[in-house]
Structure formats: C-alpha cells, structure tokens
Amino acid sequence: MTLPWDFAPLHGERVTLDLLRPDDLEPLYAMQSDPDVCRYLLYEARSREKVVEVLARDAAATRLAEVGDYLQPAIRDEHGRFVGTMYFHLTSVDDRTAEIGWILAPHAQGNGYASEAARLLLALGFDTLGLHRVYAELDPRNEASVALCRRLGMRHESAILEHMWLKGEWTDTGGYGILEREWAARRSPAG
Known part of the structure; x- marks a missing residue:
C-alpha cells in the first residue's frame, strides 16, 4: 500500500473532489439539515451549530496514513x-481496505455527479493507494445508493436484518463491495 497520501484535488470530466472550505457552510447546512437527505443516514437533520463543527472537523481530514483516517x-x-x-x-x-460513502444535495441528484465522484475515489483507492477492497454499508431502502453501488460494479455482499435501532425503528444494513481485480477488469478495454 502506498501511504501516507496527502489530499490533492481529484478532477473528473464534470466533477472535482476538493477539500471542504468555509464558504461551503450554507450548501452543506442546507443538505445536512434536510430530513429527506438524512432519512437513511446515521444522524438526524443537523443544526447549523453542528454543521459548523462538522465542517471544521472534516475540512481538517487531509491525510490517509493509518487505520481510522478518512477524507470527506x-x-x-x-x-x-x-x-x-x-x-x-x-x-x-x-487488509488494504476502505469504506466509501456519499451524500448529494437534492438539486444535484440524477446528474451522474455521485457516480463520477465515487469513481474518482475508487481510482485513488485501487490505482494510487493499492487497496484490495472497498466497501459501502447502507440502508437497503436507499434505492439511489443501492443503484449507485451497482453502477460502480460493487457486489451485494451482505444483508444484516434489524442491525441497529435508529430513528425510532429497527433498520437493516446492506453491504456492497468491490475488489481490486474487479475494478481492474472494469477498467480494462475488455471489461
């Protein structure tokens, strides 16, 4: 594995992955305070104060070097x-493993932004860092995220029934994953 890795913007055809910055507060707050956006997330709609705190924390996450490090x-x-x-x-x-996830603002959904952004991170993980496996865990009722996992070539690996008590109900967890060889096959001309 090639670590540490210090964040540098990742550029795709139509999207760029860049560090969060102070001027992202308003759109980040609009997204994370929306109950519909948060429906299948592990947290309730957030207050402005909480989003300010989250923005500062996540903007500082700039390095992958050891277990627990993350980028947002x-x-x-x-x-x-x-x-x-x-x-x-x-x-x-x-085990050269990482977890991937995404949240898209409602006005941006359905334009392929999440697919392109996720592919940029998968390319970073497999092609640059040398990961063996990337997985996503999500609420299986989140049909848009399930569809995105499938578009990315991720296999359905698990269904854990009534896995956690969340937002007043028992919720299931679905697991999806992709291995480095599966990623390489999708990127090859024959794939």
Missing part, C-alpha cells in the same frame, strides 16, 4: 459549485 471532500460540479460530499475511510492497512 466536497463534490463540486463543472462550475465549481458544491453539490455534495464523499466519504473515504481507511478501515484496515493490513
């Missing part, structure tokens, strides 16, 4: 506007 970059569209965030968490160095 902003997704910016082709005009540089904030449209969401990605999540990339180094969960094992020995």
Whole structure:
C-alpha cells in the first residue's frame, strides 16, 4: 500500500473532489439539515451549530496514513459549485481496505455527479493507494445508493436484518463491495 497520501484535488470530466472550505457552510447546512437527505443516514437533520463543527472537523481530514483516517471532500460540479460530499475511510492497512460513502444535495441528484465522484475515489483507492477492497454499508431502502453501488460494479455482499435501532425503528444494513481485480477488469478495454 502506498501511504501516507496527502489530499490533492481529484478532477473528473464534470466533477472535482476538493477539500471542504468555509464558504461551503450554507450548501452543506442546507443538505445536512434536510430530513429527506438524512432519512437513511446515521444522524438526524443537523443544526447549523453542528454543521459548523462538522465542517471544521472534516475540512481538517487531509491525510490517509493509518487505520481510522478518512477524507470527506466536497463534490463540486463543472462550475465549481458544491453539490455534495464523499466519504473515504481507511478501515484496515493490513487488509488494504476502505469504506466509501456519499451524500448529494437534492438539486444535484440524477446528474451522474455521485457516480463520477465515487469513481474518482475508487481510482485513488485501487490505482494510487493499492487497496484490495472497498466497501459501502447502507440502508437497503436507499434505492439511489443501492443503484449507485451497482453502477460502480460493487457486489451485494451482505444483508444484516434489524442491525441497529435508529430513528425510532429497527433498520437493516446492506453491504456492497468491490475488489481490486474487479475494478481492474472494469477498467480494462475488455471489461
């Protein structure tokens, strides 16, 4: 594995992954305070004060070096506007494993931004860092995230029924994953 890795913006065709910055507060707050956006997340809609705290914490996450390190970059569209965030968490160095996640602002959904942003992080993970496996854990009722996992070539790996008590109900957890060889096959001309 190639560590440490210090954050540098990742550029795609239409999106850029860049560090969160102070001027992202308003769109980040709009997204994280929206109950519909937070419906399938591990937290309730957040207060402005909480988003200020989260912005400062996540903007400072700039290095992947050891287990527990994470990135939470902003997704910016082709005009540089904030449209969401990605999540990339180094969960094992020995096993070369990371977790991926995403949140997209409602106005930006359905435009392929999350797919492109996730592919940028998968390329970073597999092609630059030398990861063996990247996985996502999500509420299986979140059909948009399930569909995104499938578009990325992630396999359905697990279904844990009534896994946690969350927001007043028992919720399931779905697991999706992709291995480095599966990523390489998708990127090859024959894949």
